[in-house]
Amino acid sequence: MHEHAPAQAQVDQAIDWLVKLRFDRPTPRTEQQFQHWLASHPHNPLAWQRVSQLGDELAGLPKDLSRRTLDGSQRQRSSRRDHLKLLALLAVSGSLGWAMREPMGLPQLLADSSTATGERRQWQASDGSHIQLNTASAIDLHYSAGQRQLELVRGEVSLDSNPNDTRPFHIDTRVGPLTTLNGQVLLRENSQGLLLAVRRGAVTLFPTSPSPRQVHSGETVQVGANGSIHAVTLHSDPWGWTDGVLSVQQMPLAEFAAELARYRPGLLRCAPEVANLKVSGTYQLGDTRQILQLLTRSLPVRIDYRTRYWVSIGAA
Structure with missing residues (x-):
């Protein structure tokens, strides 16, 4: 803990x-x-x-x-x-x-560690592993003599497990269990189930099942609620938030607005007439209002604030 x-x-x-x-x-x-x-x-x-x-x-x-x-x-x-x-x-x-x-x-x-909307946290756990929590996320940690265990309660977590600790690292998610020995992994809950990215080492999905699946360094997969696994190509760098940025390439504006909304309290809407405009760039997550302002400089859009917590992106 x-x-x-x-x-x-x-x-x-x-x-x-x-x-x-x-x-x-x-x-x-x-x-x-x-x-x-x-x-x-x-x-x-x-x-x-x-x-x-x-x-x-x-x-x-x-x-x-x-x-x-x-x-x-x-x-x-x-x-x-x-x-x-x-x-x-x-x-x-x-x-x-x-x-x-x-x-x-x-x-x-009531989780061991959690973040509010727009907050990110990082720390070194007692086993020497480095953990980062993204916005509106929560985990539980349990260590014993024989194993390390992390439960993703909500949201998104990055785990850089200490390779010098020989205990297996078990990870519980809503789609099922995972395990790694020395992996650097990212896990994000989404509407399809779980996004899993591996930067170092390997992760075993469903280790106790008759047909476990390994995900290796450099792979990013989507794990469905039914246990399906398939590789995905993203419009954004899934690791970007660990460096405090939202980095995207040719992302549709509606998708970008949905991603940005994760870091803002309240409601962020994108009008249908501008939903397919493409966004590229690297944006600092520390100031989401500035990100919205930058959009007006690169795209034919305007930002309307009904209140601080009710914002709309529409055609200029």
């Missing part, structure tokens, strides 16, 4: 405090005990920061239902995934506001 991430036990404790403080009637003694818990470990405030947002997301539900949802799940000691599915189901069915907000998602909220 990342050294700055709270342990699952601390997240569970924070959920318990959320029940006591948000959905019960806390006494002065309860509040004093809560402050003592916050100060008792440096990771407790981070666990509380993550979990306290659940109270905001569940605010649209009847108070007693919200409290019993959290408290009941805690008493039953259900698995974290079952717990999160229950919370998400109740929130979606009880409050339309959940579906209308930016899709942060409960699993991402």
Whole structure:
């Protein structure tokens, strides 16, 4: 686990405090005990920061239902995934506001490491591997004496595994398991399943199946939800974001807008009459507004801002 991430036990404790403080009637003694818990470990405030947002997301539900949802799940000691599915189901069915907000998602909220929209993070894990998270992404990490394990909870991750660590690196994704020994790999969830790019080493797809498939250095493949695998040619460099750039060649403007929208909160629309215009260049992801402005210099388009979070690309 990342050294700055709270342990699952601390997240569970924070959920318990959320029940006591948000959905019960806390006494002065309860509040004093809560402050003592916050100060008792440096990771407790981070666990509380993550979990306290659940109270905001569940605010649209009847108070007693919200409290019993959290408290009941805690008493039953259900698995974290079952717990999160229950919370998400109740929130979606009880409050339309959940579906209308930016899709942060409960699993991402409680993951070991996560990023918000437009945020990117990189660090060196305890085994010496280098990990980078792209925008709106989340992973869980688990190390044991015999193996290393990464779960892609959401979004996109780049893993440069330490080749001096001989433990296999198992990777769990929504399309199935992968494994590598010393690979430098990139994994991105998309509407078709999973995009996998290998820069060094090799990755074995579905290692426990009767017919595992190896992907080698230099290959980029699309893995479908049904297990299909095929090579892909992209209009962009899939590794570009690891250097803080969006690098594209002859990408249709509609596709470019969809890619750029991943790094901006709110809505970014592209009008049909300009959707097929081609975009080429390398753009710094640190300033998406500047990227939009640069488009007006190279293409016959205009940028309309209804609000900061509602932007349209149309014909000039």
